[in-house]
Amino acid sequence: MIKVAVWGAGMMGQGLLGYILDRTDKIELVGVIDRHPEKHGRTVGEVLGRECDIPVTADIDAVLSKKPDVVCILTASNLREISDQVEPAVRAGANVICIAETLSYPWASDSEWATKFDALAKEFGVSILGTGINPGFVLDALPIALTSVCLRVDRIEASRVNDLSPFGPTVMESQGVGTTVEQFEAGVADGSIVGHIGFHESIGLIASAMGWDIDEIKETRAPIVTSVPRETPCVKVGCRHVAWGYSKGELKIELIHPQQIRPEAEGQDTGDFIKIFGDPNISMSNQPEIPGGKGTYASVGNYIPLIGDAKPGIVTVVDMPLPRYWA
Amino acid sequence: MIKVAVWGAGMMGQGLLGYILDRTDKIELVGVIDRHPEKHGRTVGEVLGRECDIPVTADIDAVLSKKPDVVCILTASNLREISDQVEPAVRAGANVICIAETLSYPWASDSEWATKFDALAKEFGVSILGTGINPGFVLDALPIALTSVCLRVDRIEASRVNDLSPFGPTVMESQGVGTTVEQFEAGVADGSIVGHIGFHESIGLIASAMGWDIDEIKETRAPIVTSVPRETPCVKVGCRHVAWGYSKGELKIELIHPQQIRPEAEGQDTGDFIKIFGDPNISMSNQPEIPGGKGTYASVGNYIPLIGDAKPGIVTVVDMPLPRYWA
Numbered sequence: 001m002i003k004v005a006v007w008g009a010g011m012m013g014q015g016l017l018g019y020i021l022d023r024t025d026k027i028e029l030v031g032v033i034d035r036h037p038e039k040h041g042r043t044v045g046e047v048l049g050r051e052c053d054i055p056v057t058a059d060i061d062a063v064l065s066k067k068p069d070v071v072c073i074l075t076a077s078n079l080r081e082i083s084d085q086v087e088p089a090v091r092a093g094a095n096v097i098c099i100a101e102t103l104s105y106p107w108a109s110d111s112e113w114a115t116k117f118d119a120l121a122k123e124f125g126v127s128i129l130g131t132g133i134n135p136g137f138v139l140d141a142l143p144i145a146l147t148s149v150c151l152r153v154d155r156i157e158a159s160r161v162n163d164l165s166p167f168g169p170t171v172m173e174s175q176g177v178g179t180t181v182e183q184f185e186a187g188v189a190d191g192s193i194v195g196h197i198g199f200h201e202s203i204g205l206i207a208s209a210m211g212w213d214i215d216e217i218k219e220t221r222a223p224i225v226t227s228v229p230r231e232t233p234c235v236k237v238g239c240r241h242v243a244w245g246y247s248k249g250e251l252k253i254e255l256i257h258p259q260q261i262r263p264e265a266e267g268q269d270t271g272d273f274i275k276i277f278g279d280p281n282i283s284m285s286n287q288p289e290i291p292g293g294k295g296t297y298a299s300v301g302n303y304i305p306l307i308g309d310a311k312p313g314i315v316t317v318v319d320m321p322l323p324r325y326w327a
Numbered sequence: 328m329i330k331v332a333v334w335g336a337g338m339m340g341q342g343l344l345g346y347i348l349d350r351t352d353k354i355e356l357v358g359v360i361d362r363h364p365e366k367h368g369r370t371v372g373e374v375l376g377r378e379c380d381i382p383v384t385a386d387i388d389a390v391l392s393k394k395p396d397v398v399c400i401l402t403a404s405n406l407r408e409i410s411d412q413v414e415p416a417v418r419a420g421a422n423v424i425c426i427a428e429t430l431s432y433p434w435a436s437d438s439e440w441a442t443k444f445d446a447l448a449k450e451f452g453v454s455i456l457g458t459g460i461n462p463g464f465v466l467d468a469l470p471i472a473l474t475s476v477c478l479r480v481d482r483i484e485a486s487r488v489n490d491l492s493p494f495g496p497t498v499m500e501s502q503g504v505g506t507t508v509e510q511f512e513a514g515v516a517d518g519s520i521v522g523h524i525g526f527h528e529s530i531g532l533i534a535s536a537m538g539w540d541i542d543e544i545k546e547t548r549a550p551i552v553t554s555v556p557r558e559t560p561c562v563k564v565g566c567r568h569v570a571w572g573y574s575k576g577e578l579k580i581e582l583i584h585p586q587q588i589r590p591e592a593e594g595q596d597t598g599d600f601i602k603i604f605g606d607p608n609i610s611m612s613n614q615p616e617i618p619g620g621k622g623t624y625a626s627v628g629n630y631i632p633l634i635g636d637a638k639p640g641i642v643t644v645v646d647m648p649l650p651r652y653w654a
Contacts, residue, residue: 209652327539
């Protein structure tokens with residue numbers, strides 16, 4: 001039995017809790033932490049509509065005193081937001097698996113943070129892993145694995161075309177769904193429209209695996225303007241976010257992630273598309289795209305049995321064994 | 328620098344030698360062994376038409392006395408055929424990476440052999456890995472990696488449709504290219520037409536990763552009869568080899584590998600196709616297929632920097648880190 005605590009009982013945390021309750025023969029759920037008072041006092045069973053009398057609590061110490069082997073953190077995107085969650089988990093001797101996009105390759109956004117937490121994890125003999133559908137799989141681990149049958153890799157291009165329709169207002173706002181072009185441009189300028197979080201991390205993961213020295217990253221965030229009504233008569237419906245990684249002026253990595261609602265309304269198929277340019281070329285497509293939510297918490301769950309053998313410190317999906325479903 | 332010896336200077340061995348000569352800053356080629364007298368006395372440079380004065384030799388002891396870190400074996404398909412190559416390499420303290428299809432999961436064809444060599448490798452503190460395009464990647468490692476973003480996996484179906492045209496007479500004969508239906512059936516019966524070697528190994532790899540207890544494997548080898556002239560007016564042009572793995576009567580794994588010449592002549596696209604049935608479903612295609620020869624020796628080369636950190640004993644691609652191109 002692996003003792004697991006879950007930090008964050010929002011949509012992603014609830015998905016992981018469902019995964020965990022499907023594996024009560026392998027996982028002992030020792031506690032669930034959430035900072036939102038409206039969730040406190042309810043049991044996991046009440047939240048999920050399943051059998052489980054573990055309460056959702058704000059009492060971090062009580063949960064960590066149960067000595068979880070792994071703490072899964074599903075709360076926020078940025079390193080500074082998760083510091084107060086990762087640190088006590090590590091100090092309690094737990095391995096950490098976390099969906100913060102920036103943790104998939106923390107050197108990309110904050111190398112000082114990465115150095116500090118790498119040292120902390122080594123001090124306590126535990127591992128910290130960031131994963132999810134993207135970053136963590138579609139635009140990094142999967143293209144990296146495909147290069148393993150190549151003699152030469154010149155350049156990697158990967159694109160994920162998804163439908164945001166299932167997501168809630170926070171995601172819609174962060175992608176600028178429903179804004180005019182002018183509102184979109186203003187949102188990008190003031191940081192309220194962020195597009196995808198994770199391009200710098202995916203580029204870092206690919207570059208580290210390929211041994212490429214990426215010295216320049218360019219990005220664009222462009223409004224996707226619909227020509228047909230999609231859901232509402234909004235002027236625009238999403239953010240086409242593209243990033244390019246260069247080495248000495250040469251394009252090595254191109255990542256494309258248009259996030260929008262109902263792309264099929266304009267004949268745009270959703271999917272995950274990877275092109276390896278080299279010897280041989282590889283052109284992979286997966287249609288429709290792997291669902292982002294399920295893929296993210298499934299990835300977290302499926303790394304639970306693998307992280308116990310990882311080397312101490314911050315590890316990435318490139319350092320980990322071949323990922324696989326945990327039956 | 329990693330010291331590498333190559334055992335086998337046929338088509339696959341020559342491909343790997345080219346890979347190695349592209350990486351003289353990382354790999355020191357310490358010797359090349361081949362049992363064919365016509366190759367002896369020639370240098371690798373003469374064989375490849377490149378610069379390299381390492382001779383091709385039958386002198387195993389001379390090569391192994393140079394203490395290679397890794398011996399790459401590219402000679403034969405079956406475990407009993409490679410015993411006399413793997414054993415001295417292991418006793419010389421070298422890790423082994425080998426393209427013998429049966430070595431990718433040796434428990435499938437000869438668990439006694441696997442037990443013996445696993446113990447031998449542990450005794451000498453080295454690792455033995457079998458890899459290649461298939462088994463080793465397309466029909467096992469790649470579908471396994473795709474399951475890592477699944478909450479539930481009920482069944483895996485994978486198909487590799489390739490064109491044998493680049494291959495020589497040995498492969499053509501083993502697939503029954505150019506035979507009549509009667510000759511084909513006789514060839515399957517007497518073992519001269521084998522179809523694909525590796526289905527049992529791919530099923531073993533998938534089942535071990537998924538935690539499935541496969542208790543029955545069925546196979547069929549059917550002639551592919553052409554309706555249009557393909558290259559020659561042969562009655563048939565290949566072998567459609569299918570394998571099914573069951574657990575308690577339930578189909579869990581279906582692997583399909585029709586090997587033929589010029590499939591495009593009948594409108595059959597080549598490619599690698601993977602379907603994961605579960606939650607979510609995944610449907611991946613890669614077209615055209617990853618070339619078998621290049622993919623095989625690239626896979627061997629790309630595991631060279633990873634095998635030094637593997638645990639001693641027989642290891643599989645499921646035990647290894649996420650595979651990736653070695654720049």
